[in-house]
Amino acid sequence: MAHIFIADDDSFVLYTLRKILLRAGHTVACFENGLQALDQLQKETPDLVITDVVMPGMSGLDMLAQLRTFNSKTPVLLVSAGSLGFEVDLKDVAAKSGANGVLYKPFDRAAFLACVATLLP
Secondary structure, eight states: OOEEEEEOSOHHHHHHHHHHHHHTTOEEEEESSHHHHHHHHTTOOOSEEEEESSOSSSOHHHHHHHHHHHOSSSOEEEEESSOOSSOOOHHHHHHHHTOOEEEESSOOHHHHHHHHHHHOO
């Protein structure tokens, strides 16, 4: 199965997504913000990165921009429940930033796993 990174500042979301992915047979590494994830992304290449958009320290979009400077191939799924501080279509932002998919919180297990499956090589 796949090795997946998850970055989210909400510990409950990290726990829940990790549990879902582990039960589906994947290996998972969790990070509390974009900076922690980016640090590990410079050392290791997962099969998929799942990141919250709005996080303290380094947002998911900032992490994605940095990731794309040295890795253009790893698929990235943006997940978000909140706004970016202004009205914007996250799908447009995702397309322009190099993300491969968008999922809006809350989502159910089946929708999450289906989205992950479409992004895995």
